[in-house]
Amino acid sequence: MLRASNQQIVRELKEGDQRGCRHLIDAYQDRLLGEAVHVFQVPFLDAEELVSDVLLTVVHKIGTFQFKRSDGDFHYWVMTIFRNRVRDFMRHRALTEGLQVHFDEAALEDDELYSSAEREVVRIVIGRYEDSLRSPDSENERVGGGNAGKLQIVVQALEQLETWERVLLRCRALEIPYEEIAQYTGKSAKQLKVYHARVKKKFLKLLAERVPEASVR
């Protein structure tokens, strides 16, 4: 069955045509579910709820949406709403069960790859982020960074890397295929695959320099 275009979905929703809802579900529900579960590791049931929430927001706010450049505008708009909902989910998780639990499991799996000091660095940065959610300080509010201000340290460490290394790390964290990244870095997908682990190590070292509480071996 041919999928409705974004233009058609928006037109139908704006006109109050109920077929728009069916088309919106067909175009986005499974796609967003896949992103939430596989990229952001949201548990399946939570992900279903999260996606429903995203699509409900789309319907509620459709009156405010306008195409500016192309058919893809709507997709980017939906993805922004999706990203905000995932962020809220992560914040909630950080405040309730804590993100450390999920990180610890992963760290054990990568035991050989990361030293205990390197794991400690990540643990401290995540701990700081969780603390910032619990008590957003006035400094963060003043710079307008809110809770995100606590992750500035990640940005600073990334800036110390070469451009292609930065692109590689950022994109791989979001499961963007090596082939796609290769188009923007001037390196082959095979090279990127090899370099990825090394670049991660380098990044952790840079991060550790900014965390005096931990010392990397």
Added chain:
Amino acid sequence: MKRNPVDLLLQLAFLEGEITTHGLYEKVAAKRKPPQRSAETVKLALLQQLEIALAGATEKDLFPLTVGAYLCRMREERSLRPQEVSSRIGVPSNIYKMMEHDRISPLKISIDAWRKLRKLFQVPKDALEAMIRRTHQLVYFQASFRTTLARYDGRKKREIKAATLKKATEELFARAALPLPPKEQLKLSKLLDALKEDSQDLSAGDSPSE
């Protein structure tokens, strides 16, 4: 699949808007084939939710909450001046301005004016009734709304202001849900009954357009 600690950090930074992929992630997400499918029952439940939400949103778009907001919109749509509308519905222009700003109770407007307004804008009976009801409630509780908001305005410190705003919002919501006193309710019912009779007359044969 477990999450790599470095990836988790970078994902958090991405979600918090600290780093970006300049649209590459969104582009890839559009091309990726969904690895999982929701159950058909979940899809159906969501479809129902969306349809209800869409119907609600459409109705809200067509008929705003209050008479004032409705009058402003209709007047703009038809490119009419306030004086034109006020003379066509037979109310003085200062009263009409108060109507547009929701500063006068609908009970103070004659039934004849409401009748003319209905004919002029072809507004359905139920929608007009609902708007009148809400506007009356708003005007009736406006004085206490103002007191509440004034208390909020008086706070100087930012944190106290934010906390007071939250309190004020809760208070306003609680008051908006309050039933009107019986005397006011009776007056409102009388007006609405008169409008109902009028709509029956209209449907019995009167032409809706002037």
